[in-house]
Amino acid sequence: MAEQQEQTASDAVLTRIGQVVMLHHGGDREEARRRLLDLWTEIGAHGDPLHRCTLAHYLADTQDEPDDELAWDLRALTAAEELTEERFTGRRDDAEGEGAVAVRALYPSLHLNLAADYVKLGRSDAARSHVRRARGAAGVLGDDTYGDGVRAAISRMELRLGEEDDTDEGNWAPPRQRP
Structure with a gap:
């Protein structure tokens, strides 16, 4: 009770x-x-x-x-x-059940926010480190609106920082575009 x-x-x-x-x-x-x-x-x-x-x-x-x-x-x-x-x-x-997944699902967004903070402060190396952590943690996100939105935001931050990865290792980054 x-x-x-x-x-x-x-x-x-x-x-x-x-x-x-x-x-x-x-x-x-x-x-x-x-x-x-x-x-x-x-x-x-x-x-x-x-x-x-x-x-x-x-x-x-x-x-x-x-x-x-x-x-x-x-x-x-x-x-x-x-x-x-x-x-x-x-x-x-x-x-490794629901609770563990719920805890791990916080990390992509938290690291993405830190990457954005470091961009605002002109600290590109720290921003890159956190966007990599966000991408690494994103595998636990669901295939839903929230997960899609966080993955898209990570991709936008990667592009902004020049961190996009065009390897075929399951990374969810858009293909590079030529200017």
Whole structure:
């Protein structure tokens, strides 16, 4: 019963994050940032890693300065690294099941965001490193709208950075075009 109450409270935090994200997408960036920071204060720097990952991921999008955006995206990645499949399934024996896939599915987007941050900061080598990590992690993404969108965004970033790969090793990059 206590686990069920904890899960319900956890879902409530994710719902609240989602509501603030809708506010941000509606155009109220300042208010969204304020509310997300309030949630960050509420859950704390040592709170549930999924909450911290999600909050930091969205807080990055509300920042005005590239350095601040990078700092939040790095917090999101750090929190993701603390996640376990048990967080998603409630079972410890799910090493290669749904929970493990859910944890790994966060990485392509997180690394892609870091690549974009480093581009904004003029740090091409760091951007290339993260876009490679995003591509390497993309195999776990589903064949759905989200997965297709993340893979397409990775490809666009690869093109921007000159990282496209025209080898035939299963990489999902568009063919090179001649000018």
